[in-house]
Amino acid sequence: MKSGIIGARGVGKSTVFHALTGLAPTQGQADARNRARPGQIKVVDPRLDFLEATYGSKKKVEIELTLLDFAPNPKEQKEGAALDPSLLPLIRDLDALLFVVPEFGGAAIPLETAIERIEGELVFADYDQVERRLERLKKEKGPVDFERAALTKCAGWLEEGRPLRQLDLTPQELQAFASFGFLSRKPALVVVNCDVENAGTEPTPAQREALGARGLEFFRLPAAFEAELWELDAESRREMLREAGLQAPARDRLLQALFRYLGLITFYTAGEPEAHAWSLRRGATVLEAAGRIHSDIARGFIRAEVVSYEDFAALRSDLKVKEAGKLRLEGRDYVMQDGDIIHVRFKV
Numbered sequence: 001m002k003s004g005i006i007g008a009r010g011v012g013k014s015t016v017f018h019a020l021t022g023l024a025p026t027q028g029q030a031d032a033r034n035r036a037r038p039g040q041i042k043v044v045d046p047r048l049d050f051l052e053a054t055y056g057s058k059k060k061v062e063i064e065l066t067l068l069d070f071a072p073n074p075k076e077q078k079e080g081a082a083l084d085p086s087l088l089p090l091i092r093d094l095d096a097l098l099f100v101v102p103e104f105g106g107a108a109i110p111l112e113t114a115i116e117r118i119e120g121e122l123v124f125a126d127y128d129q130v131e132r133r134l135e136r137l138k139k140e141k142g143p144v145d146f147e148r149a150a151l152t153k154c155a156g157w158l159e160e161g162r163p164l165r166q167l168d169l170t171p172q173e174l175q176a177f178a179s180f181g182f183l184s185r186k187p188a189l190v191v192v193n194c195d196v197e198n199a200g201t202e203p204t205p206a207q208r209e210a211l212g213a214r215g216l217e218f219f220r221l222p223a224a225f226e227a228e229l230w231e232l233d234a235e236s237r238r239e240m241l242r243e244a245g246l247q248a249p250a251r252d253r254l255l256q257a258l259f260r261y262l263g264l265i266t267f268y269t270a271g272e273p274e275a276h277a278w279s280l281r282r283g284a285t286v287l288e289a290a291g292r293i294h295s296d297i298a299r300g301f302i303r304a305e306v307v308s309y310e311d312f313a314a315l316r317s318d319l320k321v322k323e324a325g326k327l328r329l330e331g332r333d334y335v336m337q338d339g340d341i342i343h344v345r346f347k348v
């Protein structure tokens, strides 16, 4: 799972990156050879902490997300523009985008305007790509009718300034475009980089509508404030949060929101050696879950013992779970639920 931060120059992208990953901006970051700086983020998960404590696990393995901070080239990315076109090949690779919209120090442009601008650039980049492909298809021999028709459908949609995120595409069309990495089709979370005093502000009905109409999610993050938290010890951090009237950093909730928004669920494997959280596509089967753990486990899959997190948390031991009849034996087609704890029986 790889997400990247985009937005206009100087809106606080690197500050958001710092707040989310704990990695402070480095000198010489705009090095042309090092234009995407990756950071690993461990997703805080109270359920995993509970499993670790209950099993007395020696090791805890959290879900990790990768986040990229880009170093825009001022020669390429114009003032106010949301994208550096020379970064497009890197951005096409991502699973999700974080749009940063600035709202700190009183210098806010309306949220709707900022989003329109960013989405406009994504839509334009996709339109450009579609047009170029259509141009190339004219010279290509072989069966291209399907692709041409599908691209023309996209072009018409994009021409009206609409993101592909909201265009219904058939599985065959999606297959045809799999390598395109359409930008306006990527899930995007709007991160409003705000002052800490305004961290709790809710979007207005008009803003909600603008976001909903584009299939976007919204999150407020006082990025400079939360970046600073990383530099403090636990005690000073609590103090600083208390002074700001906050219970916890927005960071963890933001990551959980991103996770859900990406259509991912969490499942667990847990025991004395380790408590391990895994991400999985919503709707995936237990066989796919087994494959996430190890391809051998999927290949030799026999059955899985499954207990929901809620049942385990109430009973607190494998034996009691079994006695209460809460341990289920599931076959390969079982659809995994968020929070399932599984033990796969397999033969190699």
Ligand SMILES: Nc1nc2c(ncn2[C@@H]2O[C@H](COP(=O)(O)OP(=O)(O)OP(=O)(O)O)[C@@H](O)[C@H]2O)c(=O)[nH]1
Pocket (backbone or CB within 6 Å): 008, 009, 010, 011, 012, 013, 014, 015, 016, 070, 071, 072, 104, 105, 193, 194, 195, 222, 223, 224, 225
């Ligand atoms: N007060 C305040 N200042 C901020 C905040 N976020 C960023 N800044 C300041 O805004 C300036 C730009 O922040 P960056 O995080 O470097 O912005 P950026 O989008 O990464 O900039 P480029 O990579 O050059 O496009 C810096 O001087 C930050 O200190 C914030 O939440 N509050």
Ligand SMILES: [Mg+2]
Pocket (backbone or CB within 6 Å): 013, 014, 015, 070, 071, 072
């Ligand atoms: Mg930056």
